Amino acid sequence: QVQLVESGGGLVKPGGSLRLSCAASGFTFTNYHMTWIRQAPGKGLEWVSYIRSRSSYTNYADSVKGRFTISRDNAKNSLSLQMNSLRAEDTAVYYCARIKWNDDPAAPDYYFDYWGQGILVTVSS
């Protein structure tokens, strides 16, 4: 069965860095785009970033662009999120998720069919 397990969360000071990891199993990792989504305490879901299956193409939410870097290691079935210059407003539970998509390259449409259990990142002095 599909499993996504996040790790690497914790408490970090403003301006600090943290690297999240997501270990994937139960499916052919190289065939899927992957994404990070976060949820601030008591708030809604916010899409953060995604990376395509076999290429280096990535994209980010405007709120994290230039500070966060998503990457993947297909040999290790692993997804990562390097978070730099962290701010208090980055405090959230971070979920990794698998992306499913349609077959139309002209109008890609993505949704998230499996999610990890989430990992808490707290940015505070």
Next chain:
Amino acid sequence: SYVLTQSPSVSVAPGKTARITCGGNNIGSKSVHWYQQKPGQAPVLVIYYDSDRPSGIPERFSGANSGNTATLTISRVEAGDEADYYCQVWDSSSDQGVFGGGTKLTVL
């Protein structure tokens, strides 16, 4: 960027029908996906491509999308359906995911 608008809360008695809406400019031209999130748990996909159900999701969950509003309908509501529900689209112009603010479903 594309904006999705959901009502903060919906209340329904057990056995009745709950309708949760998601508004967006010409949202009917996009595919809408819905997630259920219970307290302390990760979200779970309940509807994709407007009206398709993943395996394991009861037939009581259905979706529709037209004009400026997408709707998630839960028939014969049960206590276990109490949760937050989020709509989501993919904004192809920015190549970014977009979520609605979420609707808290309360079963009276």
